[in-house]
Amino acid sequence: MKKIILCLMSLSVALCLILFSEQTYARNSGYEVWLSDQGNTQGITASSPNGLYGGKVRIYDSADLEQNPPINNPLVLDVVTDLFPNALLTTGSDVNRIHGIIPxxxxxxxxxxxxxxxHLGIVDGETKQPVCLFRSTATSTGRQNHMSTISPDGTKILIANQSGRMLERVDIQKNTAGQVTGFNYNADGSIDMVGGTGRVLNQPIAVDVNLGDNISCTVTGQVADGQSSSTPNGNPKQAAGVRPTNTVICPIISDNSQHAYVTLGGGGMFVVDITTAPMKIVAEYDLNVVHAAGCGGQSANGFMMLNTGTSAPNVSEFTLYRFTQDYPLAPNYNQPNQPLPVAVWADPDNGKIILGNNRDAHGMVIVKNLSSGEDKYLHQFDRVRNNAEVFQMNPPWENLHLRHEGTYSLTTTGACGTTLGAEQSNDPTPDLADLSLGNNGDKIYVALRGPNPLTIAHAAAGSCPGLGVIKLSPNNKSGELTNVLPTMIISGDSTKNLSDPHGAIVRQKLN
Structure with a gap:
């Protein structure tokens, strides 16, 4: 699959995120597409027409998706009534706004x-039954889970506690046969991206939702208050003009499962050693090197590809970075802004105010050569301009401009129409996406946002909420939006479609 996604963010990724772990590109494999729909499903009444909380998971089977045209027949799970009905009683809050799903x-x-x-919910992908429910640390600045990512070695789940301004970790416990026996929220591992006393207000919570599945769901240790407010170089973690707002957006994990590239809402980035407790910063970048609100990332040919997108209304931002994966382990660390990105592709309109036509890089997908397994093309989507920039993934590594293969639009086919309450038509607004497994991986599945976005409203209002199907060209350099499988959540006054898909992710079925 991918490394992530995603994910501004809402700041809003992915995810990004998304984005995520390496995907097996098996020919004609049975697979599912899981779509996270963050539209409210609970508390919808005439007096509260937009609802209060909830969301849906929509699961599409490849047998339906591979039809021509694809069949819109998903299994639909309400995140409250079908998955976590006791969240309020056991964690102090109902689950709310499902932002992304990662296998x-x-x-x-x-x-x-x-x-x-x-919250972080764990669900059995085969049975569709809930396993664990966690709730992240509450700090003086908030408590969220913007996106989680999973290490390629399958041992760690990283939680982007966005408004809490923390990076947190759940350790995946396995027996000698490699079977999962538990998920443990390692509170000792949490790293505060701001630091200082009085930050930690409430410790994380774990709930074992299914006591009969022999999978434990636990919290061990204690999230430390009073963590350092400085980086190992002695610089402030958060400071105006350097890293002004350290909301954690998307932690993208390296191929060796040792480091996370932690993008920040106000700009800048930390590279973190995720093997220690607490996790530790080993490299720091300021906003002049890594712009604000990055939430797209994937590993490609041994490098880390990251993006940044718009973080404020009408401000244009579309940048793609290629970083090394060669970073030290703690207690060693690099000097500030070292090493610099291997390559950068930045849109000339970055930083401009372009009313109604700014740019916003978000979800990305890497298409592989199925015969060799090598990364072939990177498709970087733009939520505002409804298009994708395509880059070839081969040398010269230090020049992304020479690798830029062109742009394609998702509006040429007219597959995206309109929906109840939308003010426009043919405005797909692509968010997090993933590559199909069937028919040689010739499709990209993408979440298309709705007219009433619950996150990053200034960049994510679309006209055709649903699961978008992009058919790749024979050379994989381009594509077109051939189908939209619409989604609907009707408001209490029957005037709006509240559906707001944010992430589409492919799950390979198990034999």
Whole structure:
């Protein structure tokens, strides 16, 4: 699959995120597409027409998706009534605003991320039954789970506690046969991206939702208050003009499962050693090197590809970075802004105010050469301009401009129409996406946002909420939006479609 996604963010990724672990590109494999719809499903009444909380998981089978045209027949799970009905009683809050879904590296379990309530849900991918429910640390600045990512070795889940301004970790416990026996929220591992006393207000919470599945769900240790407010170089972690707002957006994990590239809402980035407790910063970048609100990332040919997108209304931002994966382990660390990105592709309109036509890089997908397994093309989507920039993934590594293959639009086919309450038509607004497994991986599945976006409203209002199907060209350099499988959540006054898909992710079925 991918490394992530995603994910501004809402700041809003992915995820990004998304984005995520390496995907097996098996020919004609049975697979599912899980779509996270963060539209409210609970508390919808005439007096509260937009609802209060909730969301849906929509699961599409490849047998339906590979039809021509694809069949819109998903299994639909309400995140409250079908998955976590006791969340309020056991964690102090209902689950709210499902922002993204990521599979474990073996596709057995799915992580559900709730950006508004700060929950991490674990669901069995085969049975569709809930396993664990966690709630992140509450700090003086908030409590969220913007996106989680999973290490390629299948041992760690990282939680982007966005408004809490923390990076947190759940350790995946396995027996000698490699079977998962538990998920443990390692509170000792949490790193505060701001630091200082009085930051930690409430410790994380773990709930074992299914006591009969022999999978434990626990919290061990204690999230430390009073963590350092300085980086190992002695610089402030958060400071105006350097890293002004350290909301954690998307932690993208390296191929060796040792480091996370932690993008920040106000700009800048930390590279973190995720093997220690607490996790430790080993490299720091300021906003002049890494712009604000990055939430797209994937590993490609040994490098780390990251993006940044718009973080404020009408401000244009579309940048793609290629970083090394060669960073030290703690207690060693690099000097500030070292090493610099290997390559950067930045849109000339970055930083400009372009009313109605700014740019916003978000979800990305890497298409592989199925015969060799090598990364072939990177498709970087733009939520505002409804297009994708395509880059070839081969040398010269230090020059992304020479590797830029062109742009394609998602509006040429007219597959995106309109929906109840939308003010426009043919405005797909692509968010997090993933590559199909069937028919040689010739499709990209992408979440298309709705007219009433619950996150990053200034860049994510679309006219055709649903699952978009992009058919790749024979050379994989381009594509077109051939189908939209619409989604609907009707408001209490029957005037709006509240559906707001944020992430589409492919899960390979297990034999």
């Amino acid at each position: 474990t590296s073996d596709y057995k379990y799915m992580t559900l991320n709730f950006v508004a309530s700060g």
